[in-house]
Amino acid sequence: MTADNNEAVSPRSTADQHLAIDAPERSPNTDPITVRVTGAEPGATVDVTTTLEDSDGDEFVANATFTADEDGVVDLSEHEPDDGPYEGVEPMGWLWAMSSDADAPFPRLNGLSNIEVTLHAATEDAEATRTVTRVLHDDDVEEHTVDADGIVGTLFVPAGDGPHPGVIELHGSGGRRGTGTAKLLASRGYATLALTYFGDDHDALPDELERIPLSYVDDAADWLRDQPAVADDEVGLVGSSRGAELALLVGAHYDWVGAVVSYAGSVPWDTPSGEPAWIHDGDAVPHITAEEAPRFEDLDEKPVADVVPPVEQTNAPILLLSGGDDGVWNSRRLSEAVADRLRDREFPHDFDHRTYDDCGHLIGTPYVPLAGIDETERAGGTARGTVRASEDAWPAVLDALETGLKKQQ
Template identity: 35%
Template sequence: MRGDLARCAIGVLAVVGAAVGGIAAAPGKAAMRSASERIAIDAPVASAYQSVHIQITGLPPGSQATITSSAYDYAGKLWQAQATFTADSSGTVDLAKQAPTSGSYTGVDPMGLVWSMNPGTAAGGSPSFFFLTAYPEAEPSFSIDLAVRDEAGRVTRATLTRLWMTQGVTHRTLTLSADGVYGDLYLPAPSAGAARRPAVLLFGGSEGGESERYTAAVLASEGYPALSLAYFGETGLPSTLTNIPLDYFAGAARLLAKQPEVDPRRVLALGASRGAEAALLLAQNFPELIHGAILYGPTARVNPSFPDGASIAWTLHGVALAAGMPIPVDRISGPVLPIAGADDAVWNSPQSATQISMELDEDRNPYPHKALIYPDAGHGIDAGVDVPSSTSYTYPDSGYTLEFGGTREGDAAAQQAAWQRVLALLASLRQP
């Protein structure tokens, strides 16, 4: 397990419970018990972004077992996935080693029953962006119920508890009137004698609002102070991605760097899509504040305003940055991690990721930098690790649907692999 979340694991969870002919026993009837079938989970309580190992034991060898995962989103809508497996010669189904014979996903994937959940029944519904909880600080965790039905109709149950925030993480809402920025600050639990830590300033893309607060909360749970920032689409901020001052982001970076837990020499920007564009601009233009960047779905050029595309998107010290201009990288004072899906349908982020890394090489940048490009993944690879997401996004105001490319399977694999690289990068910056 990773970081502070290791202390939240409670060992192997074994849950036994059965019902005849369905997922639940009929009202008023006692459920039949199975003494042998068990669901074993190595980390039943773990980070929302952490893969876990799930095994079903005690099944008749060669028999079929159907596993259903269920969770309710913040609006009360039921999401489910379902997969059928064949038990091996020892009567075990191991999701990390076996592919389902049918169901919501294909191939071997230990977390396939999580990211493949759809609204409605397992076979129906179309996934879109959603949040399982309204806010991570209001609901620090969410539950995913697992039910295993064997050939005899017996049902065994267990619960996965997925954490946005571990115990001890603190949260403070940031307001324009009091703090000069709109966002949320998440700080890790205090640790006696701990050195100051790397910190992350996060922001999303053209969806607007504050879409990275969940990742910020998870990062704080991993031990890294994090500030999730909105820069348009919220009260008091511009309504669209037009004439956004990069100096506003710099103000948020200064606020984050002043926190007692933060090492001000190791504040990184993490952005997604248009947010990755802003993160690269910040690392280049404010190297004394932003010491590197994590870029999900990046671009190597400045883009115009959104959604009209006819105006300026960014300003620097009151001066407009012209659309189409390349973003230089010669002043960046820290590591850069460009992350792209090979099948990005929004823009050519793989080419940009490669270009950014090559230009850092040419500028002899001494800090780690390497483009990560994942097959079968699209523009939505930042949506959240092992949390259901879609390959498109419909803007609520206009109804316009943006196709991201990639597949849900490809996105899920890329998210998990990239997240491990992000954590490894941050861990490398920690001081003993």
């Protein structure tokens, strides 16, 4: 999907005098776009305000002030604001720097396939408004609730003729499946199962993150490949936080895995109750014991290395993503411990550890309002750093899945 490059002011825009806003009317939310204000007096002060409303009705806003250049233009991809929520040139700052007075630091996008962003530009004697649509995922992605054969989750199926390569997305310790990324992967051609592996709202699952058998993911892969729209072939794993921990473990133990992506992952550790998080063939996998989320700063290298899964047994490319300012755990060091093992064992497949300064635990997909990160100390990182990480990480994720899965086609 590519942005609509028709930059003429559409009927959805209004303008006084010659002031106008040029921007693609519709574009994928993972793609940057150019926003330009034209028709201002050279040297004029131009206020640019952007707003969106999330699925809960909360409004997110960014306001920045610019000086028009000698041609009466403000190009947000080239000009830095005189005042605003970000510093320097930030082509997509008008979107990611939005914030809200609501309790939630980030917008809730539940059930939305698109977000409508209103751009408003004003000088002393003119104004213009334009609405742009940012596409979160394709409207024709099919969504199916899964509760069969002991497997719980949501399956997202791409449009078009299958069979499509399969992906399993693994959530973190919050116990909620992250359907946003799953829908986006389905928009890219992957039949994606957002798998739930614990939670107190389903009798078939453990209430807590305790003694989760790796075989549950194995069973889920069997179920996924049995679906008519899904290729009966290797399956990719995309995990976040403790779900990344699980993805690396499963990749090391099962030969159906075609790609592994680890967002802010860790080596295995136990749970607050003292129970192991993961079991394989009835036994706890090697893990670190910690009263809380392990900080690891005081641990020697050997205890960490001793519990790194046998990732060299994975018959697939591995992508590790980490933030250098992770406030949950030291995902940079822990991911590097995994990378060290892959190097030491001369891993024969592609692998990459991409780590990002000024980024914490919330590496994701660009572009969404992220100003709340600056107020969320636990996650770590800054909004700007997280944007930079996500801009780099998302194409790398797609490349890893392409390498591991679409070779099947």
